[in-house]
Amino acid sequence: MTLVSPSLLAADFLHLDRDISMINRSEADWLHLDVMDGVFVPNISFGFPVLEAVASLCQKPLDVHLMIVHPEHYIQQTARLGAMMMNVHLEACTHLHRTIQEIHQAGMKAGVTLNPSTPVSLLEDIITDVDMVLLMSVNPGFGGQKFIENTIPKVQRLRRLISESGSHALIEVDGGVQGETAPRLVQAGVDVLVSGSYVFRSPTPEQTIHDLRMLG
Numbered sequence: 561m562t563l564v565s566p567s568l569l570a571a572d573f574l575h576l577d578r579d580i581s582m583i584n585r586s587e588a589d590w591l592h593l594d595v596m597d598g599v600f601v602p603n604i605s606f607g608f609p610v611l612e613a614v615a616s617l618c619q620k621p622l623d624v625h626l627m628i629v630h631p632e633h634y635i636q637q638t639a640r641l642g643a644m645m646m647n648v649h650l651e652a653c654t655h656l657h658r659t660i661q662e663i664h665q666a667g668m669k670a671g672v673t674l675n676p677s678t679p680v681s682l683l684e685d686i687i688t689d690v691d692m693v694l695l696m697s698v699n700p701g702f703g704g705q706k707f708i709e710n711t712i713p714k715v716q717r718l719r720r721l722i723s724e725s726g727s728h729a730l731i732e733v734d735g736g737v738q739g740e741t742a743p744r745l746v747q748a749g750v751d752v753l754v755s756g757s758y759v760f761r762s763p764t765p766e767q768t769i770h771d772l773r774m775l776g
Contacts (some may be wrong), residue, residue: 561776562752565623565753565754566756566760567592567756568593569756579760583618586769588620588769591614593625599628605627622643623643624643627649631652632662635666645668645692647671647692649675650682657689673693673696675699681721683718687727688725691728707735707738715731719731737772738758753775
């Protein structure tokens, strides 16, 4: 079974309670939360007041993706939300190993994210310490972008690295995940699909989530 983590970035922000209730009813495994600061990525999404409100309603584990500079400054704040996973960008962390350790010490699973141009080979010295690797299949900052095709062989390279190192890390992909790309990603070795517009703009979002899960 493939894990599905719908991205709140594509939800209706005038009716977040309604959309979170849909997520709670659905077979979604997690809820993906993209925090953007307008510095690390060219957009601003939402901050901790919104995250706290979402956490109070959402019954699914929170998959928090910090697209920000200095994510290490927000480890305790993220942990207080009750987040299951805290995901930080390799490109934003000067001392990635220390940050991963601190995330674990705060009681969360630790993920590391790679931008589309960042090679998976840079994970060789950290892969056995992380619980998940998120590969961005679009350039981060905006939803609804076109899927970058190089993500498929990149997933395959990451799957080999995980296998050869003995790591237990999951592979998550975010960006352009929809009916055509999702089956190919799962076939390449993806464990967790993040999907925003494809889920929240579906006429039957709960069925769409079910269909994505059944790809595994």
